[in-house]
Amino acid sequence: MRLSRIRSCILLLCLFGLIPVTRAFAADENAPATGKNFVVQARHGKSIPMRELPTIYIVDPKEMVDHEPFPSPFPLPNPTGRADAVRQVLPTFSGATPTIGANFEGLGTDLGGLGGDPPDSDGAVGSTQYVEFINTRWAVFNKATGAMTAGPSTLSALFASSSDTTLKTGNCAKYDNGDPIVLWDRAAQRWVVTQFAVSGAPVYDECVAISQTADATGAYYLYDFTYTAFNDYPKMGVWSDKYLITYNLFGPTGSSFTGTEVCAFDRTNMLLGNAANQACFTFPYPAGPFVYSLLPSDVDGNTAPPASSQGYFAGLTGLSDLVLYSITGVDYATGALTLNAGQTIPVTAFTQACQSNPGGYRICIPQPSGSGGLTQSLASLGDRAMFRLAYRNFGSYETMVFNHSVDPGGTGSGQTGVRWYELHQPTPNGVPSGSFSVFQSGTLAPSDTLWRWMGSAAMDSYRNIAVAYSTSGSSAAQFPSMSVVTRAPGDALGTLGNETGLFSGSASQLDVTSCGSGCQPWRWGDYTALSIDPTDDCTMWYINQYLSSAALFNWNTRVVSFKIAGCGDTPVAAAMTSPSAGSTLGGTTQTFTWNAGTGVQDYDIWVGTNAGGKDIANIDTFGALSTDVSGLPSNGQGVYVTLWSKIGGTWSQSNRYVYAATGSATPGVMSSPTAGSTLSDPTTFTWTAGTGVTQYSIYVGTTAGAHDIAFVNAGTGTSANNVTIPQNGATVYVTLYSLIAGNYQKQQVQYVAGGAASKATISSPVSGTTLHGGTATFNWSGGSGVTQYTVYVGTTHGAHDVAFVNAGQNTTSGAVTIPTSGTIYVTLYSLINGSYQYTTASYPCAP
Known part of the structure; x- marks a missing residue:
């Protein structure tokens, strides 16, 4: 939230009751529906092209300190020193090494001047552009060159350009309070840009702009959604038929936490620039259930969610569980959003990063000492899941990845690391079945002196995962920097590979006590963004902040792209690694394990008693690289295994294996x-x-x-x-x-x-006939039970000095060269029951 120091003072007076706060809508203003804290229908209009907006620089960033996101109000037990059971101290070998691509300067001290503090670094990549939106400005970059092609400007300037009077004079045209989000709607080829405007309290606004084309520098459709509660820390996601958004709600001026709200915006009408409504569900506090800082699912990839999947919201609840809500119904006419009862997903217990911080804002991240020995610890925001809840549909299962910051040592004040999750839900035949569960998770916390936090996670189309984040430490030169760690689908579950530095900062953020009232020198983040390039569904783009010189209000942002090895390569079907092909199985239950292949989205294993059969098992593993098969025979017979690989959404490739069942076998x-x-x-x-x-x-x-x-x-x-x-x-x-x-x-x-066997006899030429011309063909009547005929032709009885013919079961010798004088003798052999029987004939020869 963007507040000037003066406005902060006014809000503090409101907080302590020195200035009364009332709710008064103007006569032409839509009032909230009964029992709701939001207006169902948004004000809407159109803008001029973004590239025609004035370039806006912030001259004095000290006047634009971002309101600190309120911490979770839910009490936590004191840290017990419990070690993180899924901590990964050493990197594992992984083929998923990233190759750095684009690496260019984003908005900040060194480009376009500062915005507010901290930047709330956010951006997204589209077909040809990268759009960055920070507190409180946005700009468009050519993603191929890194050149800024439009901006920096403000979202309020875009709303002020509208010809619609209610938008042109409304809060969205007046205030740039920040907490920005920018998304690329891949299916629609549009940009979605939003921030809140809360300085117009007691009316609180979420200002949403939808590009009219794929060009981020063009014109936008504008929507102003309003609320009666302070809609803090909004997070947004794209779904197939709606835009999802979440808020932490606070009373006027942020005086008290009143609940968590999740909403759906009418994407269909917003893409057309029509009037559009929102539907919301509120988790009231303290009535419960106790949820905080939920993340909305955000679709990556080219496959839309199943028709029956209407969107998800996930977050942390307690210190050993996640909570997941599914949308079950949307009524834009009444503004009613219906959710399921919520699913609690058990996870390995964790301690929040900086959980012992007495101020509640999770501040304990060290930096190297600055000039004059000044030091300042940074906020971890370890009380919440970090943006985004990256979603993919692989046809036979849905998956989501996200992260949060933890203390793997369990002290609540020690070295921080990044806990990450991959959730799966089966969708056999394209229909969700069962529920989401943790497919794998881990805590990245190497045994070095770096602290890691403020991450963002994503998965590419080949199921490689990347988690990018900030790093910092107290040792010299361990200035806040940007790093990423990656994994391939064939790596051991719960592990990540080597860490790759994306960009190194060269200074610390200092505790400048002279910055005055409202100064928040611990601020860092409050989030970062890792997005997937839609052109190849492989390249990932990350944005975060860093400092090039020590001070408080002089951050920079950096945009870095990278591609994980193997993504986009020619797909290769998975191959069985254990047990070895042709081996004898270990019993009536056997674990089958295979490699990941290349570009394989899912695996199905058939096990049968004949080639290609599945009479023993047919198991979709939903991305897992092994499965147990029971009910195997124990008689030594052959067991036939077909391992199918889903590539490009099709079960198109398979490898086949034959094993011997345990036990002995005997032939018939x-x-x-x-x-x-x-x-x-x-x-x-x-x-x-x-x-x-x-x-x-x-x-x-x-x-x-x-x-x-x-x-x-x-x-x-x-x-x-x-x-x-x-x-x-x-x-x-x-x-x-x-x-x-x-x-x-x-x-x-x-x-x-049965029957009698008989030898063959020569039928032509008739024995004794004079043969002329130097050639002759001998034919015979078929015998009975003869399996082979052989013909000898010689100048004496039984000889074959003239010709030898193995006729098989034919009844002719074919043309035989004979002399033109003298007499030849022909012997016809018939092979009967393994013995030869014969008949003879003789012929005079003449020219």
Whole structure:
């Protein structure tokens, strides 16, 4: 909240009852609906293009000290020294290393002059622009070059440009009280810019501007939402059909905490510049439930939330729980917003950063000593979740990430770290099922001398997570700076990789006691912003403050982009890492683990008793890299696993594995007919069942291993019925295959076909016929039960010095070159039951 020192004094007089505070609306002003502390319908209008606004510099920032966000009113127990059980002291190896991209100066001492103190550093990235909004000015930057293309100006100047009289003369056109938020509405390709105007008390306003196009320097639709309570520390998010916003409510002049409020703005009409309403729900204090500084869900990515997901609000409650509320209904006509009963999500217990600070504002962050030995500890705002509640829909589950500042040592005054969370809710078939739970969490607090706080978290489209934050310490050169830590989806749950410095400050913020009444030298933040580039859904943009020279009112802001390794690379499906393919499973319950792949959004594992089967298990792990499968067989049979990877919203890739179940397996054994017996036509073959066999196949052929007579896939049956058997007295070869753990074991059995076998005889040319021309083709009648024919042609009986022909089961020799004189002798061999029988013929030869 932006207040001058003079106005601060007036409000203090109001606080102590020296000036009466009354609620008086002008005759043309919309009054709040009965029982509500807000006006349902916003005043609205249009602006001129932002680039046509006057450039506005703040000459004396000491006159623009931002109202300090009120601390949580809920009492906490004294810190017990309990260590943080999920503290990460050492970084883990991670492939998710960030590469720095843009790195340019934002608004502040070195660019455009100062605004208020602190800056409330906030910004968002769009298709071609980066928009920064700090206390109390905003500007537009070319994101490719970092050049400021419009501004700095104020939001009040934008409202003052409206032709609508109520906006042009209203509080939004008069006051720039700060707590700014800027968002990029990816689905609509629009900018959303907001701040509150509270200097017009007892009317309190939230001033919202929606760009009319994707160009942030263009014209805006303007909306002024009004309240009868002080709407402190607003936080805003974009949802598919609404804009969400949260407030901590205080009485006139901030005299007392009266509750927490969550609201939905009518996004559909706001995007059109039409009249728009708000619907709100208030958590009254002290009636309860006790909630404070809730964050609204803010959509990242190209996939909209499920139709039945209407938006979420999350925050801290106590020291070992999160609280999450879901919207269940919105009535813009009456202003009624309906929530569910609220979900308490247990988390690992924590101690708030600077919890022991007696002033209640969580002030204990050290800095290096400044000139003259002056030192000043900074505020951590450890009593609340930090902006944003970054939301993504991966189709089969929803996820949200956010953070807050903690004391991992549990003293309430020791080194601070960043606690971060990833929440999941299953959405099978695109419909939310069950409830949100903590998928993973951790506390980043390395064993060094740096303090970490004031973070912002986000996730890219490849499920890499980044948490960016401020760092500071008491040692020389540990000036307040900007850092980020990242993780890949394949990293161990609850861990982050190495820390990367984004920008280093070079001075401390000093305790300048001469700054006068209202001076708040401990102020830092009060929040920062990490946003996702919509052009690649990978690059992240972070804004925070730093100092280049020691003083109180001389901060700078810095905008830095980075991209985590792997994001945007060619997707690669996940691969099983344990157990090893082909190995024997450890029992009837087995843990299967796999790597993350590249660009994989979710995993589904099928486990079955046949290839591609899922008769044992079909488990969507909702992003987890392992799962337990129970009900596995114990007979040594094959177990077939298909690991599916969801890429680009589609279950498009899979890897398949075969394992052996625990226990021993035996193949089937042929039982009927008896080996060596004579087969009739047709014949039914039966066998005894083995153990662990997932499929039986039977080959019937005229040679060993052949299936020229029959091939039968019996599945898990134990018979091959009515197989046609030639009745020619030939040997019949039967092979029984048993599929066990992906490998076939076989049994071979020989039989004799019924009927009599007979050898073939040459039918042409007729024996004794004189052959002319130097070539001849010999043909014969088919024998019975013959599995191979061979022809010898020679100049003496039984010889093959003229020709040798292996005809297989053909009944012709093909053209054979013969002499043009003398006599040739032809021997035709018929292979019957493994033995050759023959007939002969002879022919005189002539030219």
